[in-house]
Amino acid sequence: MRNFEYQKADSVNAAVSAHAGQPSSFVAGGTTLLDLVKIDIMQPERVVDVNGLPLYDVEELDDGRLKIGAMVSNTDLAYHPKVVDQYAVLSEALLSGASTSLRNKATTGGNVMQRVRCPYFRDGVSACNKREPGSGCAAIGGHNRSVHAVLGTSDKCIASHPSDMCVAMAAIGATVLVSGPNGEREIDFLDFHLLPGDSPEKEHALEADELITHVVLDAPIKGSRSTYLKLRDRASYQFALASSGVIIATDGNTIRDARIAMGGVGTKPWRAREAEQALIGQPATEASFKKAAEIAFKGATPYEHNAFKIPLGQQAVVRSLTNATAA
Amino acid sequence: MTDKIQAKIIGASKPRIDGPQKLSGQAMYAADHHLPNMAYAYGVFSTVASGTIDNIDLSKAKQMPGVIDIFHHDHFPSLYRTPSSFAQENKVDETRLPFEDGKVYYPGQFVALVVADTFANARAAAYAVKVAYSADAEPIATLSQALERGDKPKTADSSGHSRGNPDSAFESSANQIDVTYVTPMETHNPMEMHASVANWENGDLVLYESSQGVIFARNVMAKVFGLPPERVEVRSPFIGSGFGSKLWLWPHAIAAAAAAREVGRPVQLVVPRQQMFTTTGHRPPTQQQIRIGADDNGKLTALTHDSVNTTSMVDTYVETTGSCTKSLYDCENLRVSHATIGANHGTPTSMRAPGAAPGLFALESAMDEMAEKLNMDPLEFRKANYTERDQSMDLPFSSIHLMEAFDKGAEKFGWSKRNAEIGSMGDGDEILGWGMAACNWEALKMNCDARVSLRADGTAYASCATQDIGTGTYTIVAQAVSAITGIPLDKIEVELGDSSYPSGPVSGGSWATATTLPAIAEATRSAIDALKSYAISDGGAFAGAKSDDLSFDDGKLVDGDGKSVAYTDVLSQLKLANADGEAHTPGAPQGEYSFRSFGAHFVEVRWDPGISRLRVSRVVSAIDVGQIINEKTSANQVEGAIAMGIGMALFEATEYDEGSGLPVNNNYAEYLVPVHADQPDSVDVILLDHPDYAFNEFGARGIGEIGITGMAAAVANAVHHATGKRIRELPIRLEELMSA
Known part of the structure; x- marks a missing residue:
C-alpha cells in the first residue's frame, strides 16, 4: 500500500468535487479498493470516503420500481423484505457472494464497480491490457480456467466479471443513477459495464469524477x-x-x-x-x-x-x- | 506407577486449557509482539522465476518516510549456513541464506528487505524499490516441464526399498494394472502468517517466531550467526498452526534477525500471504507409477511404486510417497523408489502426512482399480492382503487393529448396502458414490527432556521446549501430570514453546504426544521422589522414615501405617517452595517391533450430473492410534484432517504459469481450501483406543497426521463409484467428470 490523501465527504457534491483533479478513488465498503491498494495494483493519490452520505435507503417508487441507495450494504439489500419478496433472484445472488463479513461491508454502488479476479491483472507484473494498456493478455494462453469468460471476450482481455449481484440486476433490468461535475444522469444497467474490446482498461460508462448514487430496479414482472x-x-x-x-x-x-x-x-x-x-x-x-x-x-x-x-x-x-x- | 497413569483423566474429553487465553486475545502470537523502539521489515520479492539481479534502484524508496535501511545482496551482513542436520537438531529445508548472492532461483524469493519505523512505511517503500533482472527465458514452472526439459531425476536411495523380485513377479502376475497418478503442489496455509520478531541485547538474540520447533530454530540461529546456542532464545508459546510449514526456519527469520542486529533495533517481519505460497515451503507435486500384480484369489503377487517430485534448484526435498506402500499390505515382491527433479520453486517441505498423503492417494486408488479388475469388493480385497508383519523391516507391528477399523467403519457406514454397479445409487437429481481407503502412518518417538514442580501453593508446573501448534499439547501435558499426582487440571500450569525450557521435540510427525508425555511422567515421578526425600529429612512430615516406605496417592504422601500428609503440607512445614523433578526419556525402542498406526475411511459423495456438482456428504473414519489421551482434541485432529483431505481431493493446487513461471493463485480467494459449507453432513470418527505399551508407557502413538492419509483416495474411489470416471490426477475437478 502506498500513502494516499484521505478525505471524507459530507455531501454527494462535495464527494464529486473532492474526487476531481488527481488520481482519486471513492471508497465505500473498501472490499475491492483496499484489497487492490494493498497489493499495489491500484495507487490512488486521494481516497474520497463516501461512507455517511445519505444513500442508505431502499424506497419503492410510485411506478413500482425499487430505488436502492448506493450505500445499502449487500447484507441489508439481500434481507430487505421487498427484495426477498419481489426480487428473489437478487436476494439469492447477493447471499451467494463472498462471505457474511464481506457482505456486511460491501455496498450496492461498490459491488457494481467490483473489479476482475484475473490473476494476471492482480500480480502486478504479467502482461495485462487492463492494468497496463498495450502490454498484452497473459490470460490468453495462460491459466484461464476459473475467472475467465467465454462470452464477450476480445483478443485484449478475457477476464470474467465477478459480481453475482450484477447478474441479478441484469436479469431484473435496472437504471444506475450517477452524479458528476455536470449534474445527475441515468445509465441503463445493461449499458453500464463495457465489453473489453480494444480498451479493457475502460470498464464502465462512468465519466470522470462521477459517483453512483442509486440503482433503480425495474418493477417486478407480474406473476x-x-x-x-x-x-x-x-x-x-x-x-x-x-x-x-x-x-x-x-x-x-x-x-x-x-x-x-x-x-x-x-x-x-x-x-x-x-x-x-x-x-x-x-x-x-x-x-x-x-x-x-x-x-x-x-x-x-x-x-x-x-x-x-x-x-x-x-x-x-x-x-x-x-x-x-x-x- | 503405570497403574496410576490409567487414571480416568487419560482418555477423558477435556477442553483445551489454553482455550480461554486464545478466546480472550491474551495468547500472544509472534506478530503480536511490538517491542519498544521496534522497526518493521517488509520484503521485496522476485518477480521472475529464474535469473539474476542486474540492478536494484533504491533512489525513490530511500527517500520514503520512515525508511531506516534497505538490505539486499550487496548490502547484507556475511552469515554462515547451518549444516542442516536432523540429528544435530539444526535442520532447515532451504539452506541458502537470504541475500547470499544476486541469483534468483524461484519467484517470490526475497531480493531486498526494507526496514522502516512502521509496517505501512516499510511496505510502501518496498513497493517503490525497482529491481531489474536478467530473466531466464524458460523457467521450469511445473513437474511436467521439469521432466520434459530439466535435468535427469536424481534417485533418493536412502528412502527406497525392494524385496523379492518385483519386476519379474509383476510380469508373471495373472492380473495386472500399471497406472500413473499425479498430485499437485499444495500449500500449507496455516491461518497465522509466518512471522519473526528479533531482538538483540548485548549480543544475545531473542526471537519470537511462529515455529513448530523452538530448539531447532534456536540451533539454526546459533549456527547462522556463529553463536553458542546459549546466546539465542526462541519463543513460540502460541502458533496459529503450521501443518509442517513451520517445522524448520525459513529465510525470513534469518533476514529479520540480521536486520535487527544491523539497525540496532528490534525488527518485526511478517511474511505476506502471497509469499507464504513461495518462500515458506509447500508439498511438492508428484508423479507416481504404480504397478500391482494379483492372483485370481485377490492375493497381491507384486507391487511397485516409483515416484518423482520437484524440488528447488538449491536443495533436495524427497516426498516419500512409498513410505506406507512398503508395509501396508502383505506382498513378497515389492519395490518403492523416490526421485527428485529441480524446478524454479522455493524448497518444498513436509506438509501434514508428508509422503503418505500423496502416496496413499496413489496406492489406495490403485487398490480400488485392482479390486474392480478382480471383481472383488474393495474392502474384501484389502482384507485379503492384511498382514501383521512389517515386511520392509522384517518385524511384527507392535499393535495393529486394522481389521477392527475396517469392520467398525464398514458397519457404521453401512458398507454392506453398497451396490457395486457404477452410478446405481440414485437419490433425486443426485447419484451417490461410496468409496473407501485405508490410512497409515509411522509412529515415531524422539528424545525429550522435561521439568515438573509440585508447588507449596497446591499447584503444579510443567515445562518442555516442545510446542502446542493448536493440537492440544498444553492440555495433554497437564493431563499427564494430573494422572500421576491427582492434582486437578486447573491447578496445573504448563509452559511450552521456549527454547530455554528443557529440550523437547519438534511438533511434527505425530510424535509430540508419544515423545513428550513419557518425559513429563518421568519428571513428575522425579518430583515426587524429591518430595519424599524432603519428607523424610529432619523436621519433615515423615522424618526418619525410608523413602521406599512412602507412596504418593492423590496429592498426599502416605506411609505403611496409614499416615497421610498433603504434599503442600510436606513442603510448607519445611518452608520449601516446591519439589522439582527433571527427566530425559529416549526415543522409540529399536529392533523388536515396527510401530505404525492404521485406519480406514469410508466416504459418500453426491454427484449431481445435471449441474456437475460434486460434494462429500458423509465420512466415517475408524482410527487405530493406540491409547487416546484426550478424546476431544483427538477427534478434533481427525476431523480436521478429514476436512484437509477433502481439500486435497477436490480443491487444492498451487499453480504456476507455464510461461513466466510466476504463481497464479497465491491468495486465499483462488487457492481453494474447503470452507464450512463443504463439510460433510456427517463425520463420524471412531477412535479404537487400544493402548500400545510396547511403544511407550502411555500406549499412545500420536494422531495429527493419519486422518489425512487415504482420504483423497477414498473420495476418488467414491467418485468413480458414482460417475465411472477414474480420476488419477488431483484435484478432482468437475470438468473431468462432465460427460464428453
Whole structure:
C-alpha cells in the first residue's frame, strides 16, 4: 500500500468535487479498493470516503420500481423484505457472494464497480491490457480456467466479471443513477459495464469524477418467479464458474415472459435476450430450457482451460429455469 | 506407577486449557509482539522465476518516510549456513541464506528487505524499490516441464526399498494394472502468517517466531550467526498452526534477525500471504507409477511404486510417497523408489502426512482399480492382503487393529448396502458414490527432556521446549501430570514453546504426544521422589522414615501405617517452595517391533450430473492410534484432517504459469481450501483406543497426521463409484467428470 490523501465527504457534491483533479478513488465498503491498494495494483493519490452520505435507503417508487441507495450494504439489500419478496433472484445472488463479513461491508454502488479476479491483472507484473494498456493478455494462453469468460471476450482481455449481484440486476433490468461535475444522469444497467474490446482498461460508462448514487430496479414482472443458481468448485466463498439468474412468468404451462442473465461466463453481467425470446410462448419444459440454454451460449469462445464453462453455463440456465417453474 | 497413569483423566474429553487465553486475545502470537523502539521489515520479492539481479534502484524508496535501511545482496551482513542436520537438531529445508548472492532461483524469493519505523512505511517503500533482472527465458514452472526439459531425476536411495523380485513377479502376475497418478503442489496455509520478531541485547538474540520447533530454530540461529546456542532464545508459546510449514526456519527469520542486529533495533517481519505460497515451503507435486500384480484369489503377487517430485534448484526435498506402500499390505515382491527433479520453486517441505498423503492417494486408488479388475469388493480385497508383519523391516507391528477399523467403519457406514454397479445409487437429481481407503502412518518417538514442580501453593508446573501448534499439547501435558499426582487440571500450569525450557521435540510427525508425555511422567515421578526425600529429612512430615516406605496417592504422601500428609503440607512445614523433578526419556525402542498406526475411511459423495456438482456428504473414519489421551482434541485432529483431505481431493493446487513461471493463485480467494459449507453432513470418527505399551508407557502413538492419509483416495474411489470416471490426477475437478 502506498500513502494516499484521505478525505471524507459530507455531501454527494462535495464527494464529486473532492474526487476531481488527481488520481482519486471513492471508497465505500473498501472490499475491492483496499484489497487492490494493498497489493499495489491500484495507487490512488486521494481516497474520497463516501461512507455517511445519505444513500442508505431502499424506497419503492410510485411506478413500482425499487430505488436502492448506493450505500445499502449487500447484507441489508439481500434481507430487505421487498427484495426477498419481489426480487428473489437478487436476494439469492447477493447471499451467494463472498462471505457474511464481506457482505456486511460491501455496498450496492461498490459491488457494481467490483473489479476482475484475473490473476494476471492482480500480480502486478504479467502482461495485462487492463492494468497496463498495450502490454498484452497473459490470460490468453495462460491459466484461464476459473475467472475467465467465454462470452464477450476480445483478443485484449478475457477476464470474467465477478459480481453475482450484477447478474441479478441484469436479469431484473435496472437504471444506475450517477452524479458528476455536470449534474445527475441515468445509465441503463445493461449499458453500464463495457465489453473489453480494444480498451479493457475502460470498464464502465462512468465519466470522470462521477459517483453512483442509486440503482433503480425495474418493477417486478407480474406473476413471475425468479431464482439464482451459482455453480463453483467449493460450496461457498468462490467466484462463479457459471451462474444463472432467471425470472419467468407462465400462463398455465406456457411461458409468458422470461429473463435470463449469466455470471462467471461473461466479461460483463451477461443478459441472454435471444434465449429469452426463444422461451416466450413455449411450454415450460426441459426441452425448451435446453434450447434456450444453447442459444444463450451461441458464439461463445472457449479458451484452453475454460471450455467446460459452456456446458456448465447451459446446465446452470436449465436447472435455474427448472427450479423457477417447479410445482 | 503405570497403574496410576490409567487414571480416568487419560482418555477423558477435556477442553483445551489454553482455550480461554486464545478466546480472550491474551495468547500472544509472534506478530503480536511490538517491542519498544521496534522497526518493521517488509520484503521485496522476485518477480521472475529464474535469473539474476542486474540492478536494484533504491533512489525513490530511500527517500520514503520512515525508511531506516534497505538490505539486499550487496548490502547484507556475511552469515554462515547451518549444516542442516536432523540429528544435530539444526535442520532447515532451504539452506541458502537470504541475500547470499544476486541469483534468483524461484519467484517470490526475497531480493531486498526494507526496514522502516512502521509496517505501512516499510511496505510502501518496498513497493517503490525497482529491481531489474536478467530473466531466464524458460523457467521450469511445473513437474511436467521439469521432466520434459530439466535435468535427469536424481534417485533418493536412502528412502527406497525392494524385496523379492518385483519386476519379474509383476510380469508373471495373472492380473495386472500399471497406472500413473499425479498430485499437485499444495500449500500449507496455516491461518497465522509466518512471522519473526528479533531482538538483540548485548549480543544475545531473542526471537519470537511462529515455529513448530523452538530448539531447532534456536540451533539454526546459533549456527547462522556463529553463536553458542546459549546466546539465542526462541519463543513460540502460541502458533496459529503450521501443518509442517513451520517445522524448520525459513529465510525470513534469518533476514529479520540480521536486520535487527544491523539497525540496532528490534525488527518485526511478517511474511505476506502471497509469499507464504513461495518462500515458506509447500508439498511438492508428484508423479507416481504404480504397478500391482494379483492372483485370481485377490492375493497381491507384486507391487511397485516409483515416484518423482520437484524440488528447488538449491536443495533436495524427497516426498516419500512409498513410505506406507512398503508395509501396508502383505506382498513378497515389492519395490518403492523416490526421485527428485529441480524446478524454479522455493524448497518444498513436509506438509501434514508428508509422503503418505500423496502416496496413499496413489496406492489406495490403485487398490480400488485392482479390486474392480478382480471383481472383488474393495474392502474384501484389502482384507485379503492384511498382514501383521512389517515386511520392509522384517518385524511384527507392535499393535495393529486394522481389521477392527475396517469392520467398525464398514458397519457404521453401512458398507454392506453398497451396490457395486457404477452410478446405481440414485437419490433425486443426485447419484451417490461410496468409496473407501485405508490410512497409515509411522509412529515415531524422539528424545525429550522435561521439568515438573509440585508447588507449596497446591499447584503444579510443567515445562518442555516442545510446542502446542493448536493440537492440544498444553492440555495433554497437564493431563499427564494430573494422572500421576491427582492434582486437578486447573491447578496445573504448563509452559511450552521456549527454547530455554528443557529440550523437547519438534511438533511434527505425530510424535509430540508419544515423545513428550513419557518425559513429563518421568519428571513428575522425579518430583515426587524429591518430595519424599524432603519428607523424610529432619523436621519433615515423615522424618526418619525410608523413602521406599512412602507412596504418593492423590496429592498426599502416605506411609505403611496409614499416615497421610498433603504434599503442600510436606513442603510448607519445611518452608520449601516446591519439589522439582527433571527427566530425559529416549526415543522409540529399536529392533523388536515396527510401530505404525492404521485406519480406514469410508466416504459418500453426491454427484449431481445435471449441474456437475460434486460434494462429500458423509465420512466415517475408524482410527487405530493406540491409547487416546484426550478424546476431544483427538477427534478434533481427525476431523480436521478429514476436512484437509477433502481439500486435497477436490480443491487444492498451487499453480504456476507455464510461461513466466510466476504463481497464479497465491491468495486465499483462488487457492481453494474447503470452507464450512463443504463439510460433510456427517463425520463420524471412531477412535479404537487400544493402548500400545510396547511403544511407550502411555500406549499412545500420536494422531495429527493419519486422518489425512487415504482420504483423497477414498473420495476418488467414491467418485468413480458414482460417475465411472477414474480420476488419477488431483484435484478432482468437475470438468473431468462432465460427460464428453
